Amino acid sequence: MTLQDTLWTFDDLVGAAGGRADNASGAPVTGLSIDTRTLAPGDLFVALKDQRDGHEFVSAAFAAGAAAALVSTSYEAKPGDGPLIRVPDVQAALENIGRAARARLSPDARVIAVTGSAGKTGTKDMLRAALSRVGATHGADKSFNNHWGVPLTLARMPAARRFGVFEIGMNHAGEIGPLSRMVRPHIAIVTTVDAVHLAQFPNVEAIAEAKAEIFQGLEPGGTAILNRDNVHFETLRRHAEEVGARVVSFGQSARADVRSKVLEIAADGTAMQIDIGGREIHCRVGVPGIHIAMNALAVAAAIDAAGADVETALAALPTVPPPPGRGVRTELPLGDGHILLIDESYNANPASMRAAFAVLGTVPRAAYKRRIAVLGDMLELGAEEQSHHLALKEAVDAAGTDLVFASGPNMEHLFRALPPERQGAWGLRSGEIEDALVARLAPGDVVMVKGSNGSRMGPLADALRKRLAAG
Ligand SMILES: Nc1ncnc2c1ncn2[C@@H]1O[C@H](COP(=O)(O)OP(=O)(O)OP(=O)(O)O)[C@@H](O)[C@H]1O
Ligand SMILES: [Mg+2]
Structure with missing residues (x-):
């Protein structure tokens, strides 16, 4: 390790965390990780409590090459554990390290x-x-x-x-x-x-x-x-x-x-x-x-x-590419041609839905004849959720959308408000419209998939990529 790779010396880290080290000294750390699946050798493993308690993964972190672990004072060290920095509250200690990083x-x-x-x-x-x-x-x-x-x-x-x-x-x-x-x-x-x-x-x-x-x-x-x-x-x-x-x-x-x-x-x-x-x-x-x-x-x-x-x-x-699920474009083979998938499945709200439809409306007809929107519910909209979904009809129309597939109880309102020739299929869950969508696809389609993360339009976009790529 060169000096340049050092993010924190062990002593500075102990001081910044406001903790106590089990071992008098440890190696410098080159990064911080809260997830052993993505931990890089040399990282400090931070045992946060989220869906699971990070303390269950301290051994896995050291096995993956962690330089040290930031743990609660009550953590019982296991054989094979490396240097531990003990703190009363791991979340608060992480914040302290963050503040120290800002201060320096x-x-x-x-x-x-x-x-x-x-x-x-x-x-x-x-x-x-x-x-x-x-x-x-x-x-x-x-x-x-x-x-x-x-x-x-x-x-x-x-x-x-x-x-x-x-x-x-x-x-x-x-x-x-x-x-x-x-x-x-x-x-x-x-x-x-x-x-x-x-x-x-x-x-x-x-x-x-x-x-x-x-x-x-x-x-x-x-x-x-x-x-x-x-x-x-x-x-x-x-x-x-x-x-x-x-x-x-x-x-x-x-x-x-x-x-x-x-x-x-x-x-x-x-x-x-x-x-x-x-x-x-x-x-x-x-x-x-x-x-x-x-x-x-x-x-x-x-x-x-x-x-x-x-x-x-x-x-x-x-x-600069779009972040995953925020407009990533993929051409997928279909028949003697291909379709263009616009993957907007990461999340959705009224503003980003409108923005995504505006983009769909700019895809040249010369290259892509038919515009298809595959929509999942926009979540967390409160009492007005139904009208927020219905109000999207204007954006659907303005983009010249030819066909709409929809899933979720709220998108059903929008779906039913469309003329029958523009209704693809509706299902309560995104998986339920997959087959109907694939069956209707033709070469030269552009398919925009969007919904709140919880509406699981991402797996639908994944399924489309897999099924079409596989021919
Ligand atoms: N200024 C904007 N107005 C409306 N929609 C936007 C705007 N900027 C980006 N979007 C769209 O919003 C969606 C989310 O984009 P992005 O992931 O950058 O937002 P975020 O604020 O980081 O979301 P999150 O709260 O989930 O972290 C994308 O579909 C993106 O195209
Ligand atoms: Mg974000």
């Missing part, structure tokens, strides 16, 4: 936090790729945005990084504030505010208030980057200004500080002319959809606020 960053480092009802991961990924062009950058894995994902990402940040990009999410009010105070961002982005997790909130305005908690941890003199086109812009601006933040807005609005002047949306991405404080920059975004282009404006604003060269950084955007 250079004063020149810039930390950016991303929240919003949709587009956090996509924006974080774009920002990470863009900033990597201009300086050493650390960022969250996947959608690591909750009470363990955020401190874990922070604790994994090497001291010598110039940029850190964090995703902060929530299911309930009061969750973003503590995470933001842990991350202490210089720049906070709110991508958009929409009806997501509405079941936990009285209305969308309350969601905006909860997103505004991201400003609680903003560093003095920090920047809030807000969506000028969102109806909750003023609420967010008010909260940002209350903590003394500089507000930079983005969007299509002429009043936005960072705005898209020319916008060419195509099935293979978006070309934009961006006006950023009077400067004009050309930008191409590889993932199609106006919502992704708007996220890219937030990325541009954040790069600028971080003091980096926007043009150099944005040159990364044409090749």
Whole structure:
């Protein structure tokens, strides 16, 4: 191991965790892991309690090459265990390590936090790729945005990084504030505010208030980057200004500080002319959809606020892929031709459904004759869930959707509202429509699959990939 690979020396880790070491010394750690299935040799294994108690996996962690394990004081060491760091509360200790990682960053480092009802991961990924062009950058894995994902990402940040990009999410009010105070961002982005997790909130305005908690941890003199086109812009601006933040807005609005002047949306991405404080920059975004282009404006604003060269950084955007299940495209052989699968199965809410339909509507008819939507329920929408589903009919129509397959009790309402010739099949569960869908497919179809994660449209997309690839 070179010195460069060291993330934490053992002693620093014990100190940061506020723990006590069983062995006087241990090897430096090169990473942190909470899951023995993905643990890399040299990692600190953090025995968190989630669905299972991580303490059951300490032996497996050492067998996989863990350098040390962070465990509860009550853990009984097993034969074969390596160095243990004992703490009263493993979750709190992980947070302490995260705070220590933040505290040891250079004063020149810039930390950016991303929240919003949709587009956090996509924006974080774009920002990470863009900033990597201009300086050493650390960022969250996947959608690591909750009470363990955020401190874990922070604790994994090497001291010598110039940029850190964090995703902060929530299911309930009061969750973003503590995470933001842990991350202490210089720049906070709110991508958009929409009806997501509405079941936990009285209305969308309350969601905006909860997103505004991201400003609680903003560093003095920090920047809030807000969506000028969102109806909750003023609420967010008010909260940002209350903590003394500089507000930079983005969007299509002429009043936005960072705005898209020319916008060419195509099935293979978006070309934009961006006006950023009077400067004009050309930008191409590889993932199609106006919502992704708007996220890219937030990325541009954040790069600028971080003091980096926007043009150099944005040159990364044409090749940033969408996160899995958020618009990944695959051509699958069928008969003497193929179909195009657009996999949006990772999640869904009214805003991202509309965005996905808008993208479906841009797929050229010359290449793909028939547009098929395969839809699962949007979950957690609360009392208005039925009308949120029915209201999608407009987006279905606007995209020129030829055929709709649907699953789930809520999507049934939308399905029944369609004319019979556009009804493919409906089933209570996603697996129940698989055969009917495959039977109706023809070469030259584009198939967009989308639903909330819990609606299990992902397995349906997987099944489609398997069955068609197998011929
Ligand atoms: N600004 C936006 N408005 C509406 N939909 C968006 C926006 N940005 C991305 N989306 C769509 O929302 C879906 C989820 O995207 P993404 O995974 O980036 O969001 P997220 O906020 O990280 O979600 P999660 O809360 O599950 O972590 C994708 O289908 C994506 O295309
Ligand atoms: Mg996410």
